[in-house]
Amino acid sequence: MSDGSGGAGGAGGAGDSGSSGADAASAANAASATADAVSQAVDALSSAISSAVSSMAENVGLSQALGQLGQALGISAEDMQGIVGAAVMGAITGGLPGAIAAVAQGLIGGSLSEAAHDAVASSGMPAAMQAVADMAINSFAQGVPGAFNAGNLQGTINSLAGGVLGGHVPSAADVGDVARAISGLTDVARGAFNDVAAGGFSSATDAASAFDGAVRGAFEQGSRIAQDVAARMAEGRGVYADGGHDALGNAAEQLAVSTARLIGGN
Secondary structure (H helix, E strand, O other): OOOOHHHHHHHHHHHHHHHHHHHHHHHHHHHHHHHHHHHHHHHHHHHHHHHHHHHHHHHHOHHHHHHHHHHHHOOOHHHHHOHHHHHHHHHHHHHHHHHHHHHHHHHHHHHHHHHHHHHHHOOOOOHHHHHHHHHHHHHHHHOOOOHHHHOOHHHHHHHHHOOOOOOOOOOHHHHHHHHHHHHHHHHHHHHHHHHHHOOOOOOHHHHHHHHHHHHHHHHHHHHHHHHHHHHHHHOOOOOOOOOOOOHHHHHHHHHHHHHHHHHHOO
């Protein structure tokens, strides 16, 4: 005949089970809190670095700011001035999507500035007017990380092909896609800027203002598109060209997509 101790033991087992469940829930909550804290710390660090770099750029210029950051990271000043610098800046402030957007923006800016210089050179404008217009274009390119040196297509392609941006060596097909997209955007932009040059200018200042506005306007569109492509990739929505923009926008989107595939390994 039972003395009831089995029942008591069963009650004790249930208590242990409840305690274990509470412990597991507590551990999960602690892990979640820790993850949130780490995420907030990373965000704060990225924000602090971004603010510091922005402050340096305002005080000593973007070129020196990139040089100082590169020195701290052990990256050569020459690389920091190129597309590698754009990737580093983007990654610091936005991780892989930030790097993709920044590199695409650098390539878009470099393609636009090269096309604008070509349009100025073939415009038939007086030499003095061309010089001032070229200065305005250079001023734009120097303000976009990676853009001023992106016009050196071979050097840029070498950096991309070396795998220094995405942590893996990309395929020849991916590198070729980026090269074709750069050429495609440059060709489309050259046609658009030739139209600007054909307008006729009353002074060198007017010429510089017209090219500055045209290049910056085209870049603003391309920059937004590059950010959208990087965001789609980060959210797992795929990397592809939606289209629906004007010719410049579609060409910029194709370059952003090719860049995302090369760096992200998709």
